[in-house]
Amino acid sequence: MERACWKHILALLVVLVSTHAEASFSLHMDDFIKAVKQVEDGHPGSEPAAMLKRLRRAAGLNDALIQHFLGNADSGGPEMNATLSAYIRKAVHHRVTEHGKEKGVVLTSDGTTVALMPLLLGIEAGFLSKSRERVRGLYQLTLAKDLDLSFIPSSPHTPLLGPDGCWDNLTSPQVFTLLDTPSVLTTAQLNGGMDGVILGMEAKSRHPLKLSSLLTEYYCHQLDRRGLDAAPRLISRRRRENFRGLFGPLVLSRQVVKSVELQRRLTGRSKMDVKKRRELIDVVKKGNKGVRPGVHGLPTHRSSLHVACTAVQRDPHQPYSSSLLLVHPPHPHAESALSDLRAVFCRHALHAALPPGGQRLG
Secondary structure, eight states: OHHHHHHHHHHHHHHHHHHHHHHHSOSBHHHHHHHHHHHHHHSTTOOHHHHHHHHHHHHTOOOHHHHHHHOOTTSSSOOOOHHHHHHHHHHHOOEEOTTSBEESEEEOTTSOEEEHHHHHHHHHHHHHOOOSSOOTTHHIIIIIHHHHHSOSOSSTTSOSBOOOEEESOSSSOOOEEESSOOOSBOHHHHHHHHHHHHHHHHHTTOTTSOHHHHHHHHHOOOOOTTGGGGSOSSSGGGHHHHHHHHOOTTHHHHHHHHHHHHHHHHTTOOOOOHHHHHHHHHHHHHHHHHHHHHHHSOOSSGGGSOOOEEOBOSOTTSOOOEEEEOOOOSSHHHHTTTTTOOOEEEEOTTSOOOOTTOEEEO
């Protein structure tokens, strides 16, 4: 009787400790990096690729396409701490719920929301690369993989890219809500895909570097008074600039088609017929036009801005019409001149209503 009682008490304590530990980590990139450091500290001397495979196993990222390029995540290596494993799965496994909540995304210090799955897959591909010229599977795992899952919209009016969303809290974010109907590739997925390409290319030449160090270097750099003029090359604020240097205009189109064909082959499906292939190429070209403006020079449309938004509510039954916007300038060369511009008040009455307490970030 007493033994059974103690078993129940111990089980309850394990659940409570696990829940508290998971809750202590928010969905901010700083907290995710802390979790990665804990995993690294528990396995000193582990290679970055082995660490990433461990994270991938915890997140449940092990489909046929991923295994084709990165190997089986379930092969070898000790199990991760259950608490950390639960947090990693929550932070990395990407999906959008019926109610428009986007999972598997984190808030970064520069105000960007980033999907972790394409980011980590790209970095792992980079660390596994044996070539100085290219990284095997880099585009398929970071951008093309997500695109080909649902690239042909059910309706011609379905947007290919976006939307933005809002966080429930900026200091300890936990819930990210999209502001519109999910598209083929959300803003967070696009950001994570671009970062995965950039850091994947960087990782191939920096094998001794720890994953936590690479993420800290990229996402946690604080600009001084000189702004971007004095900033290092490899930081998230230079995402578009760095991606533009790696990404040719026809690369994405080719890689999406190749990725779809490979996934069909790996899952035992028949090849695409000529008509389907042509339809896919046409849709990819349209999507490519949507990706490129955000890379070369941001268009004037509001959706291109990286925004932190604290809603001002006039009436509990009316849409929010005023927000505090933290605006990144429209062109990389303008960023240094405007780096001291921290925030401006902006009205955007055409903006979709924010959920109560919502704080929007791009």
